[in-house]
Amino acid sequence: xxxxxxxxxxxxxxxxxxxxxxxxxxxxxxxxxDPAYAEECRKAAEWLVADLKTIGFxxxxxxxxxxxxxxxxxxxxxxxxxxxxxxxxxxxxxxDPLELWEDDPFDPAVKEREGMKVITGRGSSDDxxxxxxxxxxxxxxxxxxxSLPCRITLLFEGEEESGSPSLKPFLDANKDELKAEFALxxxxxxxxxxxxxxxxxxxxxxxxxxxxxxxxxxxxxxMYGGPAANPVRILAKILAAIHDDEARVTIPGFYDGxxxxxxxxxxxxxxxxxxxxxxxxxxxxxxxxGEKGRSVLEMVWARPTAEFNGIYGGYTGKGFKTVIAxxxxxxxxxxxxxxxxxxxxxAAFREFVEKRIPADCSVEFHPHGGSxxxxxxxxxxxxxxxxxxxxxxxxxxxxxxxxGGSIPxxxxxxxxxxxxxxxxxxxxxxxxxxxxxxxxxxxSFHKGQRSWARILAALAN
Amino acid sequence: xxxxxxxxxxxxxxxxxxxxxxxxxxxxxxxxxDPAYAEECRKAAEWLVADLKTIGFxxxxxxxxxxxxxxxxxxxxxxxxxxxxxxxxxxxxxxDPLELWEDDPFDPAVKEREGMKVITGRGSSDDxxxxxxxxxxxxxxxxxxxSLPCRITLLFEGEEESGSPSLKPFLDANKDELKAEFALxxxxxxxxxxxxxxxxxxxxxxxxxxxxxxxxxxxxxxMYGGPAANPVRILAKILAAIHDDEARVTIPGFYDGxxxxxxxxxxxxxxxxxxxxxxxxxxxxxxxxGEKGRSVLEMVWARPTAEFNGIYGGYTGKGFKTVIAxxxxxxxxxxxxxxxxxxxxxAAFREFVEKRIPADCSVEFHPHGGSxxxxxxxxxxxxxxxxxxxxxxxxxxxxxxxxGGSIPxxxxxxxxxxxxxxxxxxxxxxxxxxxxxxxxxxxSFHKGQRSWARILAALAN
Numbered sequence: 001x002x003x004x005x006x007x008x009x010x011x012x013x014x015x016x017x018x019x020x021x022x023x024x025x026x027x028x029x030x031x032x033x034d035p036a037y038a039e040e041c042r043k044a045a046e047w048l049v050a051d052l053k054t055i056g057f058x059x060x061x062x063x064x065x066x067x068x069x070x071x072x073x074x075x076x077x078x079x080x081x082x083x084x085x086x087x088x089x090x091x092x093x094x095x096d097p098l099e100l101w102e103d104d105p106f107d108p109a110v111k112e113r114e115g116m117k118v119i120t121g122r123g124s125s126d127d128x129x130x131x132x133x134x135x136x137x138x139x140x141x142x143x144x145x146x147s148l149p150c151r152i153t154l155l156f157e158g159e160e161e162s163g164s165p166s167l168k169p170f171l172d173a174n175k176d177e178l179k180a181e182f183a184l185x186x187x188x189x190x191x192x193x194x195x196x197x198x199x200x201x202x203x204x205x206x207x208x209x210x211x212x213x214x215x216x217x218x219x220x221x222x223m224y225g226g227p228a229a230n231p232v233r234i235l236a237k238i239l240a241a242i243h244d245d246e247a248r249v250t251i252p253g254f255y256d257g258x259x260x261x262x263x264x265x266x267x268x269x270x271x272x273x274x275x276x277x278x279x280x281x282x283x284x285x286x287x288x289x290g291e292k293g294r295s296v297l298e299m300v301w302a303r304p305t306a307e308f309n310g311i312y313g314g315y316t317g318k319g320f321k322t323v324i325a326x327x328x329x330x331x332x333x334x335x336x337x338x339x340x341x342x343x344x345x346x347a348a349f350r351e352f353v354e355k356r357i358p359a360d361c362s363v364e365f366h367p368h369g370g371s372x373x374x375x376x377x378x379x380x381x382x383x384x385x386x387x388x389x390x391x392x393x394x395x396x397x398x399x400x401x402x403x404g405g406s407i408p409x410x411x412x413x414x415x416x417x418x419x420x421x422x423x424x425x426x427x428x429x430x431x432x433x434x435x436x437x438x439x440x441x442x443x444s445f446h447k448g449q450r451s452w453a454r455i456l457a458a459l460a461n
Numbered sequence: 462x463x464x465x466x467x468x469x470x471x472x473x474x475x476x477x478x479x480x481x482x483x484x485x486x487x488x489x490x491x492x493x494x495d496p497a498y499a500e501e502c503r504k505a506a507e508w509l510v511a512d513l514k515t516i517g518f519x520x521x522x523x524x525x526x527x528x529x530x531x532x533x534x535x536x537x538x539x540x541x542x543x544x545x546x547x548x549x550x551x552x553x554x555x556x557d558p559l560e561l562w563e564d565d566p567f568d569p570a571v572k573e574r575e576g577m578k579v580i581t582g583r584g585s586s587d588d589x590x591x592x593x594x595x596x597x598x599x600x601x602x603x604x605x606x607x608s609l610p611c612r613i614t615l616l617f618e619g620e621e622e623s624g625s626p627s628l629k630p631f632l633d634a635n636k637d638e639l640k641a642e643f644a645l646x647x648x649x650x651x652x653x654x655x656x657x658x659x660x661x662x663x664x665x666x667x668x669x670x671x672x673x674x675x676x677x678x679x680x681x682x683x684m685y686g687g688p689a690a691n692p693v694r695i696l697a698k699i700l701a702a703i704h705d706d707e708a709r710v711t712i713p714g715f716y717d718g719x720x721x722x723x724x725x726x727x728x729x730x731x732x733x734x735x736x737x738x739x740x741x742x743x744x745x746x747x748x749x750x751g752e753k754g755r756s757v758l759e760m761v762w763a764r765p766t767a768e769f770n771g772i773y774g775g776y777t778g779k780g781f782k783t784v785i786a787x788x789x790x791x792x793x794x795x796x797x798x799x800x801x802x803x804x805x806x807x808a809a810f811r812e813f814v815e816k817r818i819p820a821d822c823s824v825e826f827h828p829h830g831g832s833x834x835x836x837x838x839x840x841x842x843x844x845x846x847x848x849x850x851x852x853x854x855x856x857x858x859x860x861x862x863x864x865g866g867s868i869p870x871x872x873x874x875x876x877x878x879x880x881x882x883x884x885x886x887x888x889x890x891x892x893x894x895x896x897x898x899x900x901x902x903x904x905s906f907h908k909g910q911r912s913w914a915r916i917l918a919a920l921a922n
Contacts, residue, residue: 033780094782100678162780189684203683207781216745217561220895221768222664222866223650225796226751226760227740232769232791233704233750240701243694279688284677286821289694290687299687307682308693309784314771315792319494319623320668320829321555322794322866323770323895330693331776333783335686360747368781405683405783434681434784 003145004457010140011449018136018449019110019119019442021051025090025128026108026121032067032091033162041067041158044090048135048156055139057154062174064166067091067158071177074138076151082459083151085180085419087409088131088187089160092123093434100436110442117442124440126433130186130425131156133445137452149460153180157409160187163207163369164408171416179417182382184455186448187407188425191272193441196390196398196451198383199423200376201301204336205406206345207309207368210235210353211329214361218314219324229361231328232313238356239330242306246292249306249334251352257339261302269297272399282430301402305335331368335404342370371408376420382459386422389454393447424455464606465918471601472910479597479910480571480580480903482512486551486589487569487582493528493552494623502528502619505551509617516600518615523635525627528552528619532638535599537612543920544612546641546880548870549592549648550621553584554895561897571903578903587894590901591647591886591909592617598913610921614641618870621648624668624830625869632877640878643843645916647909648868649886652733654902657851657859657912659844660884661837662762665797666867667806668770668829671696671814672790675822679775680785690822692789693774699817700791703767707753710767710795712813718800722763730758733860743891762863766796792829796865803831832869837881843920847883850915854908885916 011018030044031037045061045068052059052072059072070090076082095105103109108121119129134154141148155178159166171178188199214229244250276288279296290299299305313328315321334345350365357363376383390398403423410421426448432438472479491505492498506522506529513520513533520533531551537543556566564570569582580590595615602609616639620627632639649660675690705711737749740757751760760766774789776782795806811826818824837844851859864884871882887909893899 033782034778094776094778096776096778161782205683205783207783209781214746217893218896219744220866221766221770221794222666222796222864223761223890223894224744225766225768225794225865226764227737227746227749227757228744229746229748229750230769232772233700236697236700236769236772237704239694239697243698276688280821283680283685283689284821285675285688285690287690287819288688289690289819296688300684303687305682305686307686307783307785308691308697308775309682309782310775310777310786311693311697311789312773312777314769315555315557316771316773316777316790317495317555317557320670320792320794321494321622321770321895322666322668322768324768325771328772329777331781333682333686333781335683358748358750360741360745403683404686405681429684432678433684434782435679437678 003149004454006144007140007453008450010144011136011453014140015446018132022119022129022132023108025132026123027106029106030091030158031094032159033094038067041091045070045158048090051135052154055142064170066166069158069170070154070156072154074148074152077147077149081151083153083180084459085153085155085178085183086134087155087157087183087185088134089127089157090131091158091161092126092128093161095122097436102437105438113439118439119442119445120439122438124438125427125431126438127160127187129440129445130427130448133426133448134184134186134452136449137456140453141456149456153178167409168412168416171412175417180419183413183419183421185407185410185421185423186425188403188423189427189429190425191399191401193428193443194394194396196394197401198386198398199403199425200400201402202374202407202410203404204340204342204371204373204411205408206334206336206342206370208332208346208349209329209366209368210332211327211364212357212361213327213364215324215326218326221322221324224324228324229358230324231361232325234358234361235313235328235330238353239308241356247289248291249304251348253348254304254345256344257341258304259338261298266298269295269301272297300404302337304337304340307333307335309333335406337373340373342372346370369408371406371411374410374414376423380420380422382422385458386424386455389458390424390451393451393454424451426451464610465915467605468601468914469911471605472597472914475601476907479593483580483590483593484569486593487584488567490567491552491619492555493620495555499528502552506531506619509551512596513615516603525631527627530619530631531615531617533615535609535613538608538610542612544614544641545920546614546616546639546644547595548616548618548644548646549595550588550618551592552619552622553587553589554622556583558897563898574900579900580903580906581900583899585899585901586888586892587899588621588648590906591888594887594906594909595647595913597910598917601914602917610917614639628870629873629877632873636878641880644874644880644882646868646871646882646884647886649864649884650888650890651886652860652862654889654904655855655857657855658862659847659859660864660886661861662863663835663868663871664865665801665803665832665834665872666869667795667797667803667831669793669807669810670790670827670829671793672788672825673818673822674788674825676785676787679787682783682785685785689785690819691785692822693786695819695822696774696789696791699814700769702817708750709752710765712809714809715765715806717805718802719765720799722759727759730756730762733758761865763798765798765801768794768796770794796867798834801834803833807831830869832867832872835871835875837884841881841883843883846919847885847916850919851885851912854912854915885912887912
């Protein structure tokens with residue numbers, strides 16, 4: 001452990017330099033979901049490779065049918081050293097609606113917000129900021145000791161925000177190169193700004209885009225209103241039928257594989273003190289909209305959902321147009337828990353919709369990603385080490401949480417590489433990821449680097 | 462009647478010249494609903510004024526808080542001559558989706574389509590083409606006789622496609638100038654290409670834009686999916702509740718003022734031979750979506766509707782975004798019949814929505830137009846004259862129809878000027894008004910001019 005203090009000191013000293021590097025990465029508009037930004041995604045990958053080479057990684061941009069991967073390798077201090085894979089993603093969410101941003105989403109800065117120094121910009125938290133924590137920990141370690149404490153493989157993805165279409169084939173094709181003893185993933189939250197956290201479960205995700213087609217063209221609602229099928233009306237009826245009055249999903253078979261959470265786990269979550277008021281208050285809401293009789297933490301960590309992420313049809317511009325649209329679409333996603341099977345859910349949803357399409361209308365589906373939920377094994381030999389390292393850095397005990405969002409890579413690591421993942425993240429719930437005005441606390445950026453340095457030291461032993 | 466033949470001959474001879482004039486008007490992108498085209502709307506008004514002056518009208522562009530009106534006057538042959546007001550509108554619908562147009566919507570041409578010569582372009586039918594019929598009839602009359610057969614006032618509106626916000630105050634403020642014995646309105650269809658028609662009823666319209674607001678920002682559907690209210694889900698539930706399984710509108714009080722159509726009228730409509738197949742087949746549909754147990758013509762001419770003209774919320778771009786939107790909106794309109802009261806319908810709709818908004822969410826409404834249905838008096842002394850004139854021109858008896866679309870000006874003429882309106886139009890049901898590839902048959906454009914010349918001659922006596 002004597003190797004650690006100078007590394008931590010260096011991270012303290014070099015904080016401004018690490019910020020400059022992060023800003024360079026944040027300025028690259030690597031929005032993966034919009035094809036218009038494909039070149040920016042590649043630019044981000046190339047920037048990372050160049051940076052990793054300066055630390056001594058053998059790093060390369062690896063093409064995929066979509067946006068490229070970054071893969072990098074560094075030997076451990078000895079031939080038999082512990083081998084870990086660190087995963088992050090360099091792509092970011094779209095920034096619309098742009099008019100709601102207080103700062104340019106791609107011109108990062110450190111600003112004072114509610115008494116805290118924060119890094120502003122799209123990706124500052126999700127996931128460029130978190131990804132760079134580990135890179136900076138490696139850089140400091142290398143600078144101080146000329147080596148890293150573990151053998152390290154890095155995998156940075158560029159399609160995490162658009163369903164990771166290339167990830168599975170890439171893992172499958174590069175098993176031997178990527179397999180390590182276990183994976184470290186930095187894409188999650190702390191419980192609160194004082195409490196470091198390890199995430200032990202994550203919901204899965206199935207995305208579907210559904211388009212209902214009625215007449216062969218847009219119609220004048222005066223000339224055709226009444227007799228002509230209106231796809232917006234059909235779509236609204238279908239979406240409205242997906243939840244019952246208790247907010248349960250009505251799609252047949254939807255709850256297959258969902259387990260009741262053990263009461264001791266529910267009790268531990270209860271102790272965290274989260275209430276409907278504390279959870280919903282900051283976002284301006286007060287009434288839990290999920291299944292009746294469940295706590296908000298259970299809703300997010302252990303219950304599946306059906307969400308409508310987007311809907312559009314007919315005239316959506318300013319003013320009014322008395323039109324009956326030829327088609328209407330919705331983007332629908334399902335958060336999955338436990339043993340729910342993504343492809344069975346997808347099929348059940350499609351059948352549910354198809355049954356409700358009038359005989360003279362039609363429906364088209366477009367899949368967007370699919371991944372099962374994951375549950376970290378409590379027996380992992382590395383969990384305790386990471387927990388201790390985090391507790392040392394933050395001065396308060398690390399807690400084990402569930403996660404509501406999906407990190408498909410964790411399931412894919414299990415499936416393709418036979419690896420479990422340790423999910424440690426330093427984001428905060430008010431980071432506004434996926435929203436306008438995304439930020440990352442400067443404190444997370446600083447102590448996150450130190451945390452990874454400590455975890456690497458602990459894992460080396 | 463001896464004055465008529467040379468006028469008709471001149472209209473035949475000058476058809477190409479009249480087409481050139483129409484093309485000039487069609488090239489002006491006078492889309493009233495989109496503020497970006499305000500200057501184009503003014504340009505259309507100015508073009509009309511300049512053209513009318515060449516015929517000897519005292520014409521002027523008249524400012525309103527929105528797009529300007531065109532008002533023009535021409536004396537009759539004698540001081541006591543019949544005085545009629547002719548109304549049309551120079552504004553047009555938006556052209557999106559542009560990629561579905563076979564021709565540039567603002568570069569009109571005469572093309573062969575399904576064996577007919579048609580004029581292509583936005584506004585060719587609705588309503589620039591129809592408006593110019595009357596102008597050309599006046600021009601020919603003036604050229605042949607140095608005078609017009611009636612005293613004529615023209616009113617051309619520029620906001621018909623965007624709810625006519627300036628019309629009522631303009632009529633109210635210019636009553637004395639605009640009042641005539643009755644109005645002629647050219648914004649309707651023929652029953653079929655062989656059968657000239659007079660429209661004796663029109664549905665009214667109430668437009669509402671409803672926006673449901675939930676969280677104070679867009680949310681990550683993984684982090685908040687479950688507990689957080691989703692405005693798309695709330696909106697879908699509300700819209701789905703508006704129609705019952707029989708396609709009747711469930712809003713309390715909605716059917717107040719709706720009368721059952723007399724059986725002899727229903728029988729006359731029956732004789733027109735329209736079926737669900739003939740009405741819906743051309744637009745690619747087959748199942749009437751209106752109230753059960755009514756014919757398609759009754760649905761369109763004599764029954765009210767609730768239509769969803771547009772819906773939008775959340776991520777609507779390419780790809781996928783796992784977001785729970787902060788708000789979602791729909792553009793909803795109601796077609797009214799008989800004595801339904803637009804403002805009572807608006808209030809009932811708002812109450813219906815408000816009752817369904819969760820306690821921690823809110824709703825905003827934005828009104829778009831409101832006009833009652835109209836029913837032309839069968840006792841009008843001018844109806845028979847017009848019917849005979851049309852029968853003479855087309856060689857088959859003119860029929861009296863209902864109209865599904867709203868022409869608010871007809872109600873407004875009644876309210877503000879105490880005038881009834883005679884609705885004669887030469888559009889066809891396949892003109893694709895409000896849709897891509899709008900067209901107007903060259904035959905309508907030619908015989909429509911001749912028809913108005915004949916009607917003016919008949920009304921003069």
